[in-house]
Amino acid sequence: MSASRTKAPRRRRAQWIETRAALLFISPWIIGFLVFTAWPVINSAYLSLTDYDVINDPNFVGFDNYAQLFEDPKVGLALRNTFVFTVLSVPAHIIVSLGLALLLNGATRATGFFRTAFFLPKMTPPVAVGILLLLLFNGQNGLINGFLGVFGIDGPAWTTDPAWVKPGLVLMSLWTVGSSVVIILAALRAVPQELYDSALVDGAGWWRRTLRITVPMISPTLFFLFIVNTINALQSFTEAYTAFFGSGNTTYSNDAALFYAIYLFQQAFEFLHMGYASALAWLLFLVIMAITGVQMLVTRRFVHYEGGQP
């Protein structure tokens, strides 16, 4: 009895020493997180309740900024644009990535080369992608319309016609599928060969094997990409900003490309409404949380985990 009494404080002391050591080792991360993540997040919540122009002291206005969100027609426009872009780009991104990864998986010697080739565009700075968009998709002499012209198709004015701006941006976003291709390829390589062998014995063709074995087996990876790409699409900024709102286009801006993050940036750094921009940021945060939550609930039953639900 007395021995166990003396052991317990010793154990607690040992645990505390271990915890302290662990905290000490991860303290650079903790400090970095508090200073560069937690503090700005908390401060942004505070600023969203103020009228703040960066230079002068913030003036507390309660929930006025949040009330303004519902009266501002551009918030609705920006949200609609962002949703449309997300709905178009995320499936396109995953389908193209999966297609390329399946092709690569079938290749043998050249896999390494193509993997690098597909990934390289991902290294292009997003600003350059925005400028490339203007060049490649120019309705008059862009490469895309030139290519369509070979088949007798008179391509649209991708960069100036509001109806074609978002499809153009979606196509351009496929420029960066490389990272998803690499991730899917890794997942494809992890699918047990025995499953394919059994299916072959049963007479299953390529399409059936892909649909019944490959896709279910890599569904956790596809689900991960689905979530991450959705969040990225909802935060889209640089390419569209460079192409339609940046320094080369300061006068002509196309509302069809006004994504939520662009409007947020304009309010914060062009009009100096940092308080309102903070409220916009929190609304985006809530929207992303809600969409991600719904996605997780809806898609859970389509995701196959070998060891059961995580």
Added chain:
Amino acid sequence: MKSPLVRWSVVSVSLALALTSCAKGTGGGAAAPSQSPGQFDPGAKYQGAISVMGFGATDEIGTTRVDKAKAALGGADVKLIEGDLDIQQFLSAVAAGDPPDIIYANRDQIGTFASRGAIIPLTACVQGEQIDTSMYNKNALAQVTFGDEVWGIPEFNQVQITMANAALLKKAGLTIEDVNGSNWDKVTAATKKLFSAPGGKLKVIGYDSKLPEFLPLWAKANGADLLSADGRTAQLNSPQVVKALEFAVGIYDAQGGFAKVKALRDSADFFGKGNQFATDALGAMPMEQWYVNVLNDVSPKAPLAFDTFRTPQGEPLAYSSGSAWAIPKGAKNPGAACRFAKTMTLVDTWKAAAQARLDKRNADKKPFTGILTGNVKADEEIKAMLTSGGEPWDSGVKAFYEANDHTFSLPANPADNEFKKAWQDGVNRVLNGQDKPQSSMDKAQQEAQAALDKAWAGWTKRTN
């Protein structure tokens, strides 16, 4: 029992929350601190480093003047932070209490910076350094005057003239008078004659009315200002403005719509030999005067014709815009900054820069086609230094000097950017086919007036 990790996390977040509750702006609050003329002694010598944000001395006009300014400071080193002024970077620096000594901004940004207290008034600087403000272009000076004080020293000036492809005009049986804006029906008719779209694909833009940026020019030609003289009342949905917009948009509609014109406009090698005049891809457009120099440099044999932009009454008219020097709040060396701004814009400095340009042009066996500054006395002196480039270049130079004598500008106000954004968005909605002119400008009027009212209220609150 909670783990130590959780307890530590709670302590950290509580600390963060406690800090937040004390959070205040990093700025100093109300109006910018007043300066006294005594701080700006024309005989003083300055040492150390002077940081200049937003200005790149990339050509002989810039380098010559920076050298002059360095000499005038008496030993201080001038550090240029090149590239266009980054508002985010600038305001962050002011908020952090570590601003540059002087900034190079567009004149239409000065009102907003002044109203927020991001820059200091230059009244004491002007008095102390004995800067003769009468030498500056009146419109340019008005654009940087806010709340009865001067907040910026005008630098370059920009005006528009009519530029046209003489060969295309001749082929269509037209002259420059048909496209100089003096008769809007003639401009529309000329557009239809000049434009070419075989098979529905636009090959030649007949006339580019240069929307959205030149709406103020078309509106003024039609007798309307976008903003009241006191900078407080937006006038974006007045019948004259809407009519001007309808006309200027109609120019694009007559050519298959703005989307096609913009796509062709974007595809031109604007600053190179493949520019739209040299490649016969454009009939005519109003454009800023500096483009005459570009065209003369890259395609001296292009078939060009120039005239001033004219009102329906036949009078020359130009919308004046340009740059200015301003001193940020908290600048460590406002005295040196004031001397720098003064020296960069003095008549003798501009003359030295013009001489450097003249020497370079002579060496290249090309004419010196002039520069327009915010200093009217310097403009007169430089005009006397010009060398003839023959026709059509001499007509182009004559046109932009004439235009420079017939300018207007938008008054300074504390919501420049939002006001500009509102009317440009209004025009863009019409160009994109998303709205009708009257309805779109009604919305623009509401947005602009709301922004002006809020900004002026903020200014009143800060200054009372």
